[in-house]
Amino acid sequence: ETGVTQTPRHLVMGMTNKKSLKCEQHLGHNAMYWYKQSAKKPLELMFVYNFKEQTENNSVPSRFSPECPNSSHLFLHLHTLQPEDSALYLCASSHGGDNEQETQYFGPGTRLLVL
Amino acid sequence: GQNIDQPTEMTATEGAIVQINCTYQTSGFNGLFWYQQHAGEAPTFLSYNVLDGLEEKGRFSSFLSRSKGYSYLLLKELQMKDSASYLCAVSATDSNYQLIWGAGTKLIIKP
Numbered sequence: 655e656t657g658v659t660q661t662p663r664h665l666v667m668g669m670t671n672k673k674s675l676k677c678e679q680h681l682g683h684n685a686m687y688w689y690k691q692s693a694k695k696p697l698e699l700m701f702v703y704n705f706k707e708q709t710e711n712n713s714v715p716s717r718f719s720p721e722c723p724n725s726s727h728l729f730l731h732l733h734t735l736q737p738e739d740s741a742l743y744l745c746a747s748s749h750g751g752d753n754e755q756e757t758q759y760f761g762p763g764t765r766l767l768v769l
Numbered sequence: 770g771q772n773i774d775q776p777t778e779m780t781a782t783e784g785a786i787v788q789i790n791c792t793y794q795t796s797g798f799n800g801l802f803w804y805q806q807h808a809g810e811a812p813t814f815l816s817y818n819v820l821d822g823l824e825e826k827g828r829f830s831s832f833l834s835r836s837k838g839y840s841y842l843l844l845k846e847l848q849m850k851d852s853a854s855y856l857c858a859v860s861a862t863d864s865n866y867q868l869i870w871g872a873g874t875k876l877i878i879k880p
Binding site for chain 1: 773777802804809810811812813814817856858865867868869870871872873
């Protein structure tokens with residue numbers, strides 16, 4: 655099983671739609687991350703969960719709502735998005751806990767287009 | 770503030786050597802990562818430096834100078850499959866140990 659998987663890989667949605675992105679990691683990690691990647695821009699950290707608790711919310715608009723039911727699964731619920739939210743959304747995981755320096759392992763991303 | 774700079778794009782020839790530079794400005798430096806990202810794929814971990822000096826891993830090496838806020842990724846014996854974006858990321862206490870990312874360097878390999 656691939657380390658970090660994401661579904662769907664591609665998503666087109668209207669501004670009034672509600673959709674969810676799913677991430678699953680099979681690495682036994684305890685920390686999970688959502689990033690936004692726009693063309694020619696640095697990765698933007700959105701949310702961090704450590705042992706299912708949200709530890710970072712990087713001033714993300716409320717139209718993005720994360721959910722972490724357990725250490726292996728992470729969701730990003732989307733509603734009333736704007737065209738500028740079109741981007742690649744990457745999920746990552748790392749060992750978690752008190753280890754302050756950890757390698758993050760990424761999923762392939764969901765390419766989102768908001769019309 | 771925190772800032773990561775790397776060139777937007779570089780071109781190199783198959784079989785040659787290329788050096789991708791990364792400069793950073795952070796408070797409380799706690800390590801620097803290099804990732805490779807092929808178009809449409811996940812970023813994959815290449816290297817991690819926290820102490821000054823050169824870390825070698827096969828054809829890839831990464832160098833760090835903390836006093837200069839500088840790192841480079843050295844790719845030897847370039848292959849066509851090395852065409853990708855290379856992302857520099859820094860961890861710092863000021864960012865609560867979360868990674869601050871550069872915009873990436875797109876490397877184009879020509880035959």
